[in-house]
Amino acid sequence: MNLKIKLTTAILALSTGITFAQQAPKTSGNPIAQGWYADPEAQIFGKEYWVYPTYSDRYEKQVYMDAFSSKDLVTWTKHERIIDTSAVKWAKKAMWAPAVTKKGNKYYIFFGANDIQNNNEVGGIGVAVANKPEGPFKDLLGKPLIDKFVNGAQPIDQFIYKDDDGQYYIIYGGWRHCNIAKLNNDFTGLVPFADGETYKSITPKDYVEGPVMFKRNGKYYLMWSEGGWTGPNYRVAYAIGNSPTGPFERIDLVLKQDMTVATGAGHHSVINIPKTDEWYIVYHRRPLGERDGNHRVTCIDKMYFDAEGHILPVKITNEGVAARKIK
Template sequence: MKKTKKSNYVLFCVSIVFCLIVSLPGLANAAPIHAGPQFVDGYYADPDVQIYNGTYWVYPTRSTQVGESDTGAKSVDIFSSTDMVNWTKYSNVISSANISWLQHSLWAPSGAYRDGKYYIYFAANAINGDGQLGGIGVAVADNPQGPYTDAIGAPLINVVRNGAGPMDQDVFIDDDGQAYMYYGSWGECNVVKLNADMKSLGTWSDGTVYKKVTPTKTGDNDYFEAPKVFKRNGIYYLTYAAGVWADSSYKVMYATSSSVTGPFVTQGIMLHTDTTTADGPGHNGIVQSPTTNDWYIFYHKRYLSSSQRVLAFDKFEFNADNTIKPVEMVEEDTFDDSTDTGWTKYGGA
C-alpha cells in the first residue's frame, strides 16, 4: 500500500489495509518493497554506502543549515546501522581539523576498505583548473568510525583531465582485487587505477593515468556528475546524475559495459522526480544486502515543500535481460512495525 501525504487518501488507505490485515492471514508479515522516507535527521546529500562486517555505513555531504556557520560545509558526518532502521551518527570524522589543506568546502565523501584500513575519499575546495589547491583527497583510519587522518597531506588528484572536474569520486574494487576510482563533474567522467596502498595512482598498460569513460551521449539525460560503479553477472553498471542538482531535472541514469574501462552505453533512467512525492533525486550509492541479496540505491531528494536535501533509500530490481527496473519513489509499509514513519499526523493521531 503506497503512502501519501494527503489526509483523505491516508484515511482511506488505513481503513482498507486494516481490513486486509484482519481478513488475510500472513499479509501483515509481508516484506516491504520500498524502504521509506528520510532515514536520518538533518540536511544531507550525495550519499555513498558501504557494508563492513554486516554493518551499513553511509557517507553523505553535510549541508549547511540556515543560521549555521560555514564550518558545516567543511566537515563530514557519517552514519552506521545494522538493520537499516536505527542509525548511529558520528560527527565531524573529517574536517579542517584533520585536513590541513581544506579551505572552504568539503563534499561527496565515499568509503573503501583494504588490508585492515578504512578510507574516505572526498572532494574539497572546488577547484576549476590545474595548479589550484584542492581536488580529490583521501583520509584513512583503523576503524570505520574513525578517527580519520589525511593519508598524504595533499590532494590525490588536483588536475583537470579530459574535461572532468576532480570531484564526485567513487572507488570500485574488481573481482581480481584491483581498485579503481571513477570521478568527474562538468559532463565528463574518468577512471584511474589505485595502487595497493590506496593513496597513489597507477598507470594503464599504455602508460597513461586517466582514461575517459563518459557514457554515450543521449541528449537531455547526458552524464553530468556523480559516477557509481558496481558489477553483476559480469556486467559493469555505471550509475550517474544527469540534469541540474538544484531543480527537478536532476535524476539517476545508468549505463553498462563489459569492461571496467568502457565503453559505457547509456541504458535509461533509474530514478527521477515524482511530482506527488519528492523532487530531484540523485547522486547515489549502491549496495547489495549480504543477507538477502537485495539491491538498494541510497540517494538524496527534496520534499516538495522544501529546498533542502535529505537522505533516502529504495530497493531496486533487475529484469531478466539484466536491465534495471526504474525505481518508484514511493513509500510502503507492512503496518506491523509499530511506527508511523512517513505518515503525516492529523489532529495528533
C-alpha cells in the same frame, strides 16, 4: 477495543517494557536521518550498513562530515564529525561526496574539497585513513590525490570500485566528464593502465556527475547523475559494459522525481546484500515545495532488475524499506 484486550495489551506492555508508541518502526522511513545530507555513499562493513553523506549547506560551512550506521536499515546511529578540515589542512570548504572503502585493517575515505575551478587552485580529491569505519579519519597525503582537470573532468565526486582481481579503481568527475584510473596498493597514487594511460575517459551520453560502478552477473554497471543538482530534474541513469573502462552506452533513467513524493532525486550509491541478489539504492532528494538548493535529505529504496539484467525504474517512497539484518 474491549476490556479483556485492553488488559492483555497492558500486561504485555508491562512485561516487555515496550508501549505501542515505543515499538520499533516497521520501515526505515524516508529520509533515514534528520538533517540536510546529500551525495550518500553506502557500504557494508561486517554486519553493519554505513552511510556517508555530504553535509548539505553553503560551501563555506561544508567543512566536516557525519556518518550513519545501522544493523537493520531501519534504526540508524549518527556518528558526528568523522572527518573535518582540522584533519585535512589543505581543505578549506566544499567537502563533498565521500567514497569509503576498506583495505586490510584500514578504512579509507576519499572526498572532494574546495570546488576548484582551474588547475591553479588548491584542492581536488583527497584521501584520509582510519582504524574504524566511524573514524576519526586523518589525511593520508597532506595534499590532494588528484588536483588537476584531466579530460575536462573537475576532480570531484569520486567513487572507489574494487574488481574481482583485487584492483581498486577511482572513478570520478564533474563538469560532464567522467574518468577512471587505477589506484596503487597503498592509495597514495595512481598507476598506468597497460597502454600507458593513467586516466581514461569513460564519459557516457548525458553524464553530469556522481558516478557509481558495480558488477552483476559478469557485467559492469556504470550509473551517474544528470541535470542540475539544485533543480527538480536531477536524476540517475545507467549503462552496462564488459570491463571497468567500458565502453558505456547510456541505456535509461533509473531514478527521478515523483511529484507526489519528492523532487531532485539523484547522486546515489547502491548496496548489495552479500551472497544475494538483493539491491538497495541510497540517494538524496528534495522535499516537495523546497526552493533552497541545499535542502537535501538522504533516502533509501529497493532496486530491482529484469530478466535481461536491466535496472527497473526505482519507485521513490516515503516509507523507505523494511528491516533487513545481514546474516
